[in-house]
Amino acid sequence: MPYFSGSEQLSAGPPTVQYSEEMRLRRVGGGRRILIVDDEPAITETLGTIFSQSGYAVCTAVSAEEAIDAIAAWEPDLAILDVMLPCMNGIELAIVLRQNHARCRLVLFSGHAATQTLAEEAAKNGNIFEILSKPVHPLFMLDFVSSLLGDPKTPIET
Numbered sequence: 001m002p003y004f005s006g007s008e009q010l011s012a013g014p015p016t017v018q019y020s021e022e023m024r025l026r027r028v029g030g031g032r033r034i035l036i037v038d039d040e041p042a043i044t045e046t047l048g049t050i051f052s053q054s055g056y057a058v059c060t061a062v063s064a065e066e067a068i069d070a071i072a073a074w075e076p077d078l079a080i081l082d083v084m085l086p087c088m089n090g091i092e093l094a095i096v097l098r099q100n101h102a103r104c105r106l107v108l109f110s111g112h113a114a115t116q117t118l119a120e121e122a123a124k125n126g127n128i129f130e131i132l133s134k135p136v137h138p139l140f141m142l143d144f145v146s147s148l149l150g151d152p153k154t155p156i157e158t
Contacts, residue, residue, distance in 0.1 A: 032149055035076035036060045037067045039085050050138045064088035076104055083110035091122045094129055105148045109136055
């Protein structure tokens with residue numbers, strides 16, 4: 001079952017992080033919807049916490065199939081997809097999202113070398129994706145996503 005977060009608080013959050021001066025600005029989501037798909041629950045929970053605490057409405061899923069079910073009832077503005085998922089991979093999910101939810105922005109990320117082969121196969125069919133390498137610092141991901149969505153910067157609360 002996907003985890004939804006918008007106005008409610010999570011019971012457990014990420015560990016306290018010390019922010020440097022250049023990291024003290026972040027962007028605020030303004031209620032935009034973010035779908036996070038990764039088969040590692042710790043990653044979906046951590047990113048879900050970060051994005052929900054930054055003003056985004058969040059839905060998480062641990063498989064592409066679960067994500068497709070969630071999207072049927074809850075269309076995201078942006079999807080963060082792990083490439084290496086069981087059954088349907090993240091690139092295949094991204095193609096489905098592009099075909100059926102064209103306004104949804106896509107961010108793919110992976111820590112596996114096999115991702116390159118999947119990306120090359122997709123590109124042969126005209127499906128070109130930028131893929132971020134794991135590990136991705138959560139504040140970089142937050143800034144990257146908010147840039148794609150055009151959200152304004154505001155001071156981070158520490």
